[in-house]
Amino acid sequence: MKRVIGPVSRWTAAGLLMVGAAAQAVDDEALAEGKAIATDRNGGNCFSCHMAEGAEMAGNGGPPLIQMGMRYPERDALKAQIFDPRVRNPNTVMPPYGAHGILTDRELELVVDYIHSL
Amino acid sequence: MFVSGWRRLALGGVVALTAQVNAAPEDDLAALRSFYEKRFPDIALEAHIDGAYALDEGKREQWLEMEDFPPYEIAIDEGAELFEEALADGSSYSDCLGDDAPVVKQNYPYFDETTGQVMTLDLAINNCRVAAGDEAWDYLGPEMAALTAFIAYESRDEEVAVEIPDDPRALAAYEDGKAFYYTRRGQLNFACSHCHMTMVGNKLRAERLSATLGHTTHWPVYRLKWKETGPLHRRFMECNSQVRGVPLEPQSVSYRNLEYFLSYQSNGLVLNGPATRK
Numbered sequence: 001m002k003r004v005i006g007p008v009s010r011w012t013a014a015g016l017l018m019v020g021a022a023a024q025a026v027d028d029e030a031l032a033e034g035k036a037i038a039t040d041r042n043g044g045n046c047f048s049c050h051m052a053e054g055a056e057m058a059g060n061g062g063p064p065l066i067q068m069g070m071r072y073p074e075r076d077a078l079k080a081q082i083f084d085p086r087v088r089n090p091n092t093v094m095p096p097y098g099a100h101g102i103l104t105d106r107e108l109e110l111v112v113d114y115i116h117s118l
Numbered sequence: 119m120f121v122s123g124w125r126r127l128a129l130g131g132v133v134a135l136t137a138q139v140n141a142a143p144e145d146d147l148a149a150l151r152s153f154y155e156k157r158f159p160d161i162a163l164e165a166h167i168d169g170a171y172a173l174d175e176g177k178r179e180q181w182l183e184m185e186d187f188p189p190y191e192i193a194i195d196e197g198a199e200l201f202e203e204a205l206a207d208g209s210s211y212s213d214c215l216g217d218d219a220p221v222v223k224q225n226y227p228y229f230d231e232t233t234g235q236v237m238t239l240d241l242a243i244n245n246c247r248v249a250a251g252d253e254a255w256d257y258l259g260p261e262m263a264a265l266t267a268f269i270a271y272e273s274r275d276e277e278v279a280v281e282i283p284d285d286p287r288a289l290a291a292y293e294d295g296k297a298f299y300y301t302r303r304g305q306l307n308f309a310c311s312h313c314h315m316t317m318v319g320n321k322l323r324a325e326r327l328s329a330t331l332g333h334t335t336h337w338p339v340y341r342l343k344w345k346e347t348g349p350l351h352r353r354f355m356e357c358n359s360q361v362r363g364v365p366l367e368p369q370s371v372s373y374r375n376l377e378y379f380l381s382y383q384s385n386g387l388v389l390n391g392p393a394t395r396k
Contacts, residue, residue, distance in 0.1 A: 048323045059321040086307075093316050095306040102305055 026113045034114025037107050044103060044111055049094070052118055061093060068118040079112045143282050143292055143382055150383050154329050157318060166332035167390050173319050174326040181394065190267055190340035190392040193260075193347040197268025200261060205250035211265075214246035223273030223389055227280065227378050229288035236291050236374040239266060240349060257368035263347040266338050270391030278335060278389065280382040295379025298372060299330075304363030313357070325396075334381040336393035347392060350377060 038044040039055070046052070049061035072078035081088060083098030097103045103111060141149070151163055158173070165172040171181045201211055201220055212219040223239060230237040240262055244254040255262045282288050299310045313322065314330045321327070337350040344352075351373045355365035366372050 049317075049320075057324045059323050059325075061317040061320045061322060061327075091316070093308065093312040095308070100305050100307060 026117065030110060031114050031117055034110035034112075034117075037103065038111050038114055043107065044097065046111075046115075065115060065118050068115050072116065075112060075116055078116055079108070082108065082112055082115070143289075146296065147383055147385060150331060153315065154318075154331055158329075163331060164387060166329045167335040167384075167387050168393075169328035169332060169336070169395065170326040172332075173328065177326060177396075181396075184394050188340070188392075189342075189394055190338075190347050193264045193267035193338070193340065193392065194271045196260075197264035197266070197271075200265045201268055205247065206252045207250045209250050211243070211246060214249070215242065220269045220272040221276065223270050223391070224276035224279060227374065227381055229281070229283055229285065229291060229378070231283070231285060234287045235371065236378045238369065238374055238377055239269065240351075241369055241374070258348060258352055260346065263338050263349065266349065267347055267392040270336075270338065270389065273389050274391070276389050278381060278384045278387050280378065280385055282382065291375045292379055292382065294372070295375035295377070298376045299379060304358065304361030306361040306363075308361040310357065330380065330383055332384055332387055334377060334384050335387050335389055336391040338391065339393050339395045341395050343396065 035054075036043075038046045041048075046065070047055035047058040049059045051058040051060065051064040052066070068078065072081075081094075084096040085092040085094040086096055086099075095102055097111075098105075098108050154161075154163060154166065161172055168178070168181075171178040204210060205214075215222050216225075226239040226242065227236050229235075240257055243262065243265060244257075248254050282292050302309045302312075310330070313327050314333070317327050318329050319327060334350060337353075338347045339350075339353070340347045349368065351368035354373050354376060355368065358365040
């Protein structure tokens, strides 16, 4: 396992071992790329609304993105939220990153992996 | 009527507000006010004329410091000169804009029954110019910014009193502006209301999001980002572009209707233009 286990994930290490087979396959480089896309103002620009570890000048229009792996044991549920948050909340302010083609399929997968690692 | 608007809000917040499609303008106004009152119980409704600076003490202090040497002052001075210059046929802006000119900002926008459209101050100025044989100014250019800055300054402390006359076309213009405000647009799929109601007071990155109430009281604005004074419709264009939508033309029918709707919501507040914004 290449990823450094931080305090949060140590906590959930047992959970990760059970559900995290896919997550473990994600290497540091892909995570860094996912983070870069999530950060980019012309990409996800996620931190304009969400606080997350290491995010600078984060906004607070949305909930902080913490303990995501634990809160979304199913990666698909997380992906669905990012693909089109209107499904869960028709009045959401969060942009439909997949449904409106704001991110490409590949970018979306990378962002999901990165967010899932938080 | 007021009570039902208020109850609807209490039940469902913004969701309910967007749902009341055919509410009368006065119901919209009451509903919007109670929305902000509940969202910011410690902030007087009148304070929203200062936009984001009503909601962020730290930013307010920096902003007040700027007021010692307000960057829009140059525009006011240039506007005062333009106001005195005779038009091509020898007439003056006072002849065209009325005896009270330059204290006329409070009369705009209004519904013009002859054209069946919303008349804004900027459009009225260009109409005066063209009627007198002058060329119309660029709506985003320095002359329009200067003259409107001077008129705004002279009209300070007048109360906003936008009327929707008993004319179905006027109500239709208002409703069109309202629909614009609540419609999602752009690739990022935001309505104006998402940022200025749902997320009002929150930070979008480092920017504090201001309330709809007071959005029209202080224009034109010297924006540090623009490095010059510019009109309300330029801000509309920017807010549209920000969500990767297609900005409309300044003074287009849609933007004038939007200005009509928005200004109506600020009825009773005082004019405080021009202003400075980041």
